[in-house]
Amino acid sequence: MYWAALLPIQLPHSASPIDAASLGTWTLQFAPRVALCEECVLVELDASARLFGGMACLREQIEHGAGELGAQVAWAPTGLGALALVRCGFADGFQSPWHKVLDKLPLTALTAVAEHQATLARVGCRTLGDVRSLPRGGISRRFSKNLLTALDLAYGLRPETYVWLSIPENFHARLELMSRVESAPALLFGAKRLLLQMSGWLQARRLGATAYTLRWCHDVMRAKDAGTGGELVIRTAIPTQNVEHLGKLLAEHLAQVTLLAPAGDIELLATEVFPIVEESRSFLPEVRRRGASTALALERMQARFGNECIRRPLICSDHRLEHGQLWSHGNVDKLIKAFSYAGYDLPQPTWLLIEPLRLVERDNRPHYQGPLQLLLGPDRIEGGWWHRVQEGNEEVTLNVQRDYYLALSPHAGLLWVFQARLAADKTAWFLHGHFG
Template sequence: MLGIWAALRPQRSTRESCTPIDLQSLAIWALQYSPRVAVLEEAVLIEVGASARLFGGLAQLRLRIEAEGTALGVEAVAWAPSATAALALMRAGLSDGFAGPLPSLLDKLPLETITAVASHQGTLQRLGCRTLGDVRKLPRGGLSRRFDKELLARLDQAYGLRPEVYEWVQLPETFSARLEFQYRVEHAPALMYGARRLLMQMSSWLAARHMGVTAFTLRWAHDAMRGKTAGTGGELTVGTAEPTQSVEHLSRLLNEHLAKVELLAPAGDIELLACQTIPIQQESKSLLPETIRQGEATWLVLERVQARIGKDDVVRPLLWADHRPEWMQRWPGAQEPLPRATPGVYELPLPDWVLDEPLRLAERGNRPIYQGPLVLLLGPDRVEGGWWHRVGDGAEEDQCNVQRDYWIAQSEHAGRLWIFQRRLANDETGWFLHGRYT
């Protein structure tokens, strides 16, 4: 299934002062952006298509993930419509799988970018294959007989032709993370270099759990060559006045406390634990006042909104007992009394989306066409009524009276559709698209 996938690979070298972040810690960090996070081979995969709008759009989310990932120790990030494609592009040193058609981008990649293909690299090279595109040109029947099923499956998944199934990373109930230094730290303030990375991981864990921390503990372990009186290590617990997720605030607070600490021996590694957390009230994106979530009556809120933007601009949806879809909803003013009614019972399930105006469909052999021939699945469900409805002049009165046979139809490209055939003797007959199922 195509989406918006990112593949992130942590640093593998040890040139920096701290050990590289491990895959599990990186995956927990990624959970703040999406629940669809998996660990595959040397990378963390994250699908953000459903959550991009929550972070200001895909462009802003990509910048944020790449910037924060770099600070955590991520050395390569690649984006693509499928997870396998993102992983392959990352291995090839490319980053944008949306720069062009996915097949044309993947066809140029070498065989080793997909593990299932790389395991047969010797045989494939003897067949003249040097790229993924060369492998795709081989007869599928021969590939399936000569190689294992994994090769074709992973190729299809990379190109978006077969769904991908992963075991999603689960968010732990408590947070603790450890980091080892590549050198021995002799002064407590110098611990902040590694502690900030752990604070970023804790902040992401808090964001994913919608929690704020009110107390956390930093522990450090002394070097093995310590003196006998130094002990195995020490710890520092920091409390906050308010629950927070802010890395900057927590870093400043921890730095102030570390400035007063004197290490009894050089430290080799540190550990951060979230001691006390409580649910945090997130900023509301709603247009309605916050008081409505605190139990205030809806009519009181509507009165204030009317005073702000005008009485005519505040309406409310109400169901009305009418078989015609156009008249099943009424939108009276917020203060206009109108009894709530139950609409008529339909034989077919109603669609998720209804067009403002039915769309006339083309026909071939008296059969409806919409992005190809339509297959009628269920129906007909006859809807009649409206002769009693009087709106405007005579022309509009005729439009209120309907007699339609509704069907659920299947389109090869558009999915399930809600269509009807108009059957009034004194009106134009034909097929119309009125809704769509998601």
């Protein structure tokens, strides 16, 4: 398992530290399994690594965002172990065997052990490893069962269960500024932190904001006519989650605002949100996002699933349209090459029937959902004497002589029909394709 623990801390240049609930809401954009455990936020990340390009990319995104929000991050194979690491200021529990990493931590790393720190210290225990080396029977008799349970959970000897957070229906975050702000553009510094939280909420809900509201509260030592505060509504043309874009819009609007009194608190609300439709013009969106070419992706697929899994369409120089395209197995480098094709005088149909359908003929006119009106033609196709296939015990030549027409049906629309010139009935008409 791959767990992350995020601990809110007070940065020297920041306002009040973010609370665990807001940090947990922001973390929901990375994984659905997020839990509040004491003063930390625990996240199980195994199921989400692939969606973010691997665990290394996911770690980088979480660490970058947590740093901007004012949170410290630790990584470990267990949730309670990650909490112990982040409390002690350690970042990575995967550098060495897990039990050796935990054995070095002090008694204060786990709350259930820290409750008995005085008693354990009198028997010579200074680290979690010292406590683990004591007889389990003696520990269970002299201490609460929570101590052994916490050790087993941290070391991965028992399965962990948590109450997972749910995504709030609405976004509303508040921030107390480190000092009183007298100019509106100076509010942007703290507002960016709230925008980052809102972006995490939007991504977790698969939404985009078209309007959000920034409010500020005036200091209690204000003029009587200044009011309790003010607000600014920012609107966007399309739903967006982009923090940089939202921040630039806010900066432009704040530059035109004059504060009537110093502000001490700000809050941000997502006023209008809409679902974001994620569109991609590629069948391989993840590969294209990483910058790899389609040829490299096809090579990996062919190497993984075999040569038969990849086929390429070949447009052949054959006047018979049903034989104008073939599916061939070949090297990947041929898949992205251009192919020549035969030219035709009439427009070609969008949909081609596997077998031509013989039409009813009345008063020397072909019918298909009504009498057909011949618009263009004839376009004579003749060839295939060289094309022989085996049908049972006989070898058949696929030679054709046809006069093609573009026809209009009263109910079926434009059709592609032909009159067979080699048939026993030389007036036989056939439907061969539809136009879409």
